[in-house]
Amino acid sequence: xxxxxxxxxxxxxxxGAGILWIIRPPRAGATWKASxxxxxxxxxxxxxxxxxxxxxxxxLLGLTIDLKLLxxxxxxxxxIGMLSFLLTPDKGFKPLVRMKSVLKASYPPETQGALTxxxxxxxxxxxxxxxxxxxxxxxILTSIKALSTPMHYxxxxxxxxxxxxxxxxxxxxxxxxxxxxxxxxIARKYPLALPILEACVHLAMGRFDxxxxxxxxxxxxxxxxLILFQSQLSFSQRxxxxxxxLLYAALPFLSLSMIEExxxxxxxxADIPLSFFYAVSVFYLYxxxxxxxxxxISSLFMAFALFExxxxxxxxxxxxxxxIAILFIASDKGFKPPxxxxxxxxxxxxxxxxxxxxxxxxxxxxPPVILNIPFLIYAWNIPTVAVDYPGNLTLKVMLExxxxxxxxLLNIAGAFFSFRWGFLGAPFLAAILMYPKKVLSVExxxxxxxxxxxxxxxxxxxxxxxxxxxxxxxxxxxxLLTHFAPIIIFFISRIYGDIIxxxxxxxxxxxxxxxxxx
Amino acid sequence: xxxxxxxxxxxIILLVFSLAISLFLKFHDFFAFFYQDFYxxxxxxxxxxxxxxDLMLYGEDFQLIRQAIALPPDARVLxxxxxxxxxxxxxxxxxxxxxxxxxxADQLSRFIVEHKIGWAAFAKEGVVNLVKVSTAxxxxxx
Numbered sequence: 262x263x264x265x266x267x268x269x270x271x272x273x274x275x276x277g278a279g280i281l282w283i284i285r286p287p288r289a290g291a292t293w294k295a296s297x298x299x300x301x302x303x304x305x306x307x308x309x310x311x312x313x314x315x316x317x318x319x320x321l322l323g324l325t326i327d328l329k330l331l332x333x334x335x336x337x338x339x340x341i342g343m344l345s346f347l348l349t350p351d352k353g354f355k356p357l358v359r360m361k362s363v364l365k366a367s368y369p370p371e372t373q374g375a376l377t378x379x380x381x382x383x384x385x386x387x388x389x390x391x392x393x394x395x396x397x398x399x400x401i402l403t404s405i406k407a408l409s410t411p412m413h414y415x416x417x418x419x420x421x422x423x424x425x426x427x428x429x430x431x432x433x434x435x436x437x438x439x440x441x442x443x444x445x446x447i448a449r450k451y452p453l454a455l456p457i458l459e460a461c462v463h464l465a466m467g468r469f470d471x472x473x474x475x476x477x478x479x480x481x482x483x484x485x486x487l488i489l490f491q492s493q494l495s496f497s498q499r500x501x502x503x504x505x506x507l508l509y510a511a512l513p514f515l516s517l518s519m520i521e522e523x524x525x526x527x528x529x530x531a532d533i534p535l536s537f538f539y540a541v542s543v544f545y546l547y548x549x550x551x552x553x554x555x556x557x558i559s560s561l562f563m564a565f566a567l568f569e570x571x572x573x574x575x576x577x578x579x580x581x582x583x584x585i586a587i588l589f590i591a592s593d594k595g596f597k598p599p600x601x602x603x604x605x606x607x608x609x610x611x612x613x614x615x616x617x618x619x620x621x622x623x624x625x626x627x628p629p630v631i632l633n634i635p636f637l638i639y640a641w642n643i644p645t646v647a648v649d650y651p652g653n654l655t656l657k658v659m660l661e662x663x664x665x666x667x668x669x670l671l672n673i674a675g676a677f678f679s680f681r682w683g684f685l686g687a688p689f690l691a692a693i694l695m696y697p698k699k700v701l702s703v704e705x706x707x708x709x710x711x712x713x714x715x716x717x718x719x720x721x722x723x724x725x726x727x728x729x730x731x732x733x734x735x736x737x738x739x740x741l742l743t744h745f746a747p748i749i750i751f752f753i754s755r756i757y758g759d760i761i762x763x764x765x766x767x768x769x770x771x772x773x774x775x776x777x778x779x
Numbered sequence: 780x781x782x783x784x785x786x787x788x789x790x791i792i793l794l795v796f797s798l799a800i801s802l803f804l805k806f807h808d809f810f811a812f813f814y815q816d817f818y819x820x821x822x823x824x825x826x827x828x829x830x831x832x833d834l835m836l837y838g839e840d841f842q843l844i845r846q847a848i849a850l851p852p853d854a855r856v857l858x859x860x861x862x863x864x865x866x867x868x869x870x871x872x873x874x875x876x877x878x879x880x881x882x883x884a885d886q887l888s889r890f891i892v893e894h895k896i897g898w899a900a901f902a903k904e905g906v907v908n909l910v911k912v913s914t915a916x917x918x919x920x921x
Contacts, residue, residue: 415863430871437873443875511802683797684796761790
């Protein structure tokens with residue numbers, strides 16, 4: 262049984278690497294060659310996001326979700342993934358090169374990923390090692406904690422794991438459990454990525470085990486940690502990146518569930534996976550703004566976020582609005598356009614609404630929508646009465662419930678200044694208030710948009726919800742904040758790097774000038 | 780020696796404070812969990828429920844699980860309340876929800892016949908009773 266678990270997780274990661282290689286094969290002269298850390302996190306994300314999507318499509322076409330089908334998808338994709346690791350256009354066994362570079366703490370140019378342009382020193386300080394050990398311990402203890410208990414909160418059992426159980430037993434998402442409105446199945450219209458992923462793990466293990474399956478949630482946390490660390494290396498030193506990554510990993514809520522509700526990385530909720538997909542999407546959009554690479558990854562992960570949880574719609578709306586806004590202001594504000602447009606820019610001026618740029622970038626808004634159209638049609642056909650949020654989004658309802666606003670705002674502010682969020686609101690607020698001029702620049706406004714747009718939407722939903730808003734606040738607020746917690750950390754890290762390390766970097770560079778750089 | 784402005788100092792202090800608090804609570808939580816709650820690990824709730832295991836099962840859900848877990852896997856159970864957690868543990872037994880408020884006996888009878896219900900769970904004053912339902916002919920329920 263455990264053998265299946267040990268095999269299926271690497272297969273999912275390798276499949277993700279294979280899909281990455283298929284959608285973005287290495288080309289001669291390509292500048293994006295991801296580091297080991299980046300590749301591992303991305304591969305897991307692509308595998309955990311795309312395998313459920315593929316199985317869902319095949320099930321709609323009439324195939325049963327069973328072990329044969331799962332292996333039939335995983336094995337060929339893993340084979341391609343293995344090839345992508347083993348073969349590169351110009352080098353031999355690249356993973357060894359990468360591993361060597363990680364161990365030596367150096368980042369040679371050929372291993373620079375879309376998120377990686379390391380700044381400054383090489384070699385680990387004592388502080389670095391302590392932070393790495395702390396990160397390692399946090400991930401291990403979270404994993405042990407997750408595996409110590411079976412699913413025992415409400416949503417992880419009633420919402421997600423129940424659906425996984427149905428898929429595992431019936432091999433289908435088209436059965437009576439989903440389509441008979443008199444059968445008990447809470448939130449039957451919810452996206453199915455997590456239940457299908459859980460069902461894959463159960464299938465691989467050969468039996469339903471709601472304890473071992475929880476290992477996927479610490480892995481999502483680990484992937485978020487890796488991608489957050491990697492994303493900071495483009496503007497900071499390793500010590501800096503490690504500090505802020507540790508600040509994220511140490512957030513108490515990520516392993517501290519409330520008595521009533523879960524949502525942390527050791528429980529089976531969809532919020533940590535959604536947070537990971539959203540974080541990758543935002544980081545790659547940010548780095549696309551800076552370097553002109555990574556937009557396809559950003560778009561792909563937004564598609565996964567949409568299929569992960571219904572809040573993905575809000576996150577997608579914010580992401581799409583940001584992308585369109587960037588296109589409007591790109592050439593005027595000094596952002597680098599995509600690589601394929603830089604050659605054009607070298608020869609002629611690129612006006613603000615240059616047609617090639619719009620034609621090149623706007624299609625990348627489509628994958629999240631197109632990939633999720635089958636699910637939207639599927640969910641549309643499920644005969645059930647869901648909570649009618651769109652119907653409640655009227656001025657009348659909002660004015661009637663306006664009295665809810667003060668407690669909602671107080672609760673949100675209180676959460677960020679609470680122990681369970683490690684008083685994260687304090688440095689975040691300080692960064693905004695103490696450096697207003699910096700914050701008003703486009704790159705910071707982009708990050709703030711990716712934080713405050715979903716927050717604003719969640720507030721609106723809490724105002725108009727037909728359910729008891731105080732109950733919703735109690736059980737769901739922390740989970741909603743989890744969605745953009747990595748972005749908050751990234752924002753603070755970026756401000757810190759911009760304001761404080763500007764001089765420190767110079768000092769450190771001088772200090773390191775005499776050291777042996779490999 | 781580089782000079783750090785007061786704003787930067789405040790920023791750094793807040794960051795270090797946040798990290799220190801977070802790390803303390805994180806490890807405090809881990810220790811508390813492994814010291815107090817580890818006994819939960821003696822259970823896998825995949826198929827069996829009850830006994831000495833605390834899985835946050837309480838109230839009517841727990842009562843229904845204890846009674847209905849003995850039913851055969853193809854049992855069809857009518858419930859008049861939404862027992863979401865019981866639904867999770869009792870699968871593949873099928874739980875059908877019937878909204879009793881305002882419904883007539885005839886509607887209930889038709890529902891039972893249409894869905895081939897074999898068992899029904901009724902709750903009164905917090906106590907769940909699982910009863911066998913027999914359909915003696917079309918449209919009549921005993």
